[in-house]
Amino acid sequence: MKLDAKIPSGPLDQKWEKHKFDLKLVNPANKRKYEVIVVGSGLAGASAAATLGELGYNVKCFCYQDSPRRAHSIAAQGGINSAKNYQNDGDSVHRLFYDTIKGGDFRAREANVHRLAEVSRNIIDQCVAQGVPFAREYSGMLANRSFGGAQVSRTFYARGQTGQQLLLGAYQALSRQIAAGKVTMFPRTELQDVVLVDGKAKGIVVRNLVTGEISSHAADAVVMATGGYGPVFYLSTNAVGCNVSATYRAYKRGAAFANPCYTQIHPTCIPVTGDHQSKLTLMSESLRNDGRVWVPKKKGDERRPQDIPEAERDYYLERKYPSFGNLAPRDIASRAAKEACDAGRGVGPTGLGVFLDFQDAIGRQGESTVRERYGNLFDMYQRITGENAYHQPMRIFPAVHYTMGGLWVDYNLMSSIPGLFVLGEANFSDHGANRLGASALMQGLADGYFVAPYTVGNYLSQESPADRPSTDSKPFKKVESEVNERIDQLFAIKGRRTPRSFHRELGKLVWEYCGMARDKAGLTKVLKLIPELRDEFWDNLNLSGGPNELNTSLEQASRVADFMEFAELLCTDALKRDESCGGHFRTEHQTPDGEAKRDDKNFAYVAAWEYKGQSRRPTLHKEPLAYQEVKMTQRSYK
């Protein structure tokens, strides 16, 4: 495998303009001859499917949910970044680009990030035109707020439901194309495998989750926008259905998987209560605009928070990072919380929690202002914990939230399998080793509305629709039979343990040894434990029912089977990357004050892993990160 990022030549800020001109076009009359498959209907998938449909291609869009409107992008709370500079506070495309590169701890691809910052402005325009009800000032102009890792206000938002409103915008655009007959939607349908013909992605095999029917779909290009792999940790802020299966199966068919060890732990989630827990709930980062994070100075202080005097509180983020304070980036804020809890100063029944306190904000601006800004989050907190955060501080703790790693893509968002494009969280390209808040929505929509429609067209212009294989052809039949065989294998185990119990155990392993802090000894150990657990899975799994019906235990088992393999790849990457950067914190590599210490000499590369077979180690390919514009520095938020 040879990785060619296909980064256009020329000055950084002209690459995309130039590239757009260089990309080949498909004549409008010919567009309708092409078929494009889009897997996933979140921000990236729905926006890509809608836009490709608008352009005239025939699109088939697949999602496992019962409606495309329910993809997990919907749960994004805080906002979307854009370099509009409406606040006149010194923002620019270059500043958004720089903040994103720096926030990613200098492990992202420069050209992709610059393009992201450029198109960020079009996204807001497009969403407003669709009727997305962003927050506004009394003047009628759009309002902004600040997010972590930035000193300007460039985050656009719709109360605490920005992801919902953006997704509904994309879903409605998609619905319009469905009505127009340009997009055919397949809800409750899950990808089982990708089909390659002569080395190119030419279709997929899917399972209808209601009837269990396995079917094939052929196309001239396949777009995967299937999200991240957070649930490899079992507990995460992802939806319970989120999974790695689509990208992992593409990996097994030859798509390189890049930087799997870059996982983001979000600092502000509601703490875990017990083993029954199925997911963790995020409290938006926007809360850190007004909330102050603290723990008692004294170890094991069990007084009620309101009884702890000011002088005995440690506002550790403000103390350690005076210029960014409570808005320090996520990886830094999460580690600081872990450090406080490890030192025995954590709060709540488990000691795994810190306070997020709004008393100052309420005193300064009044409860009604705070309620207007964050009311829905305070309500959600109360429903889950039974506590009123207007009267006592929230208790929060870090939780797995986002995964920066994903399938390797070139500048055109095409994976190492020709014809397989990867968008949104499913690819690796824009966030380096740490994503800044409000940048996921930006990237999903940038990829779907403004990048893929050009680059997919460029690829199609070189493909002939006449070469599109029939689903009766050999390659499809072969993959279909492999898919059926795998399902039969799962049923044939007839063991005693449920898919969930395996998933939970796997998640605990990955969280313990490859979570917020990682080291060589732990990673080496977990790389022995994971294959043992996987062997037990294939020996002792218990399923109910049959393959030809709605069968949630089969769905879970099939996803867990992929997590079992993927977890090993994740930990292998974490072991190989013998440095700390962003969300990847190797305890062996830290500065004297506990910050991540990069090793640019040896690790300034993208780690792209190539699958080599079930019992063989994957091969590492390195894409060097050559920075044209930015100088790599020690990231400082002090």
Added chain:
Amino acid sequence: MNLTLHVWRQENATDSGEFVTYLAKDVSPDMSFLEMLDVVNEDLLEKGADPIAFDSDCREGICGTCSLVINGSAHGGQKATTACQLHMRSFSDGETITIEPWRARPFPVIRDLVVDRGSFDRIIQAGGYVSASTGGAPDANTIPVSKPNSDKAMDAAQCIGCGACVAACKNASAMLFVSAKVSHMSLLPQGQVEREQRVLDMVSQMDQEGFGACTVTGSCEAVCPKEISLDFIARMNREYGRALIKSCS
């Protein structure tokens, strides 16, 4: 705590279905309602029985997937709360809980507690959008939108499309859902061009899907997890009348 559950079990769309009783033991008050069902399902699976099929995804009250009628109330009767956000601390030890799917003809049961809400998607496809193709949008601040209008549009746009309004309505009316989208769009300048056609087409699709008429009892508003106001139904009726008159002239 220990609970007795009466759960609707139905193998598939054509099966007649029945209530089956289960015991849920050692339920923690910190569990969400769906986590309690997860635990019951783990137990069933271990015993070799079919787990209870129910829909859920985000489990934080925003995706609109979960859809349970709990003790006769869509989402379980806690104000502004989806079933996934309902926690077991609102139940007491020894209680008997009845769990059913959404019941409405346009939402046929697929299995147990899982229903098909494709009719909602088709209503949106009939016109619940602004026809603004990607590209060519003017600068976002070109058209100011008054804050009160924008806020009201957001109040309506918050609908998560779960269908509780239909499940709660004695007529299985979808008026609250449809009016939320119609109101969201008609309150914004971007929604004006297609304002009349949109409401006519969406209402027509709603009728074709077999949703019932609205008699303004307000049961929909009472169960809506996003507290979508009944006022939006009044607004849609006005929009509809306005569109009819305009289409005649």
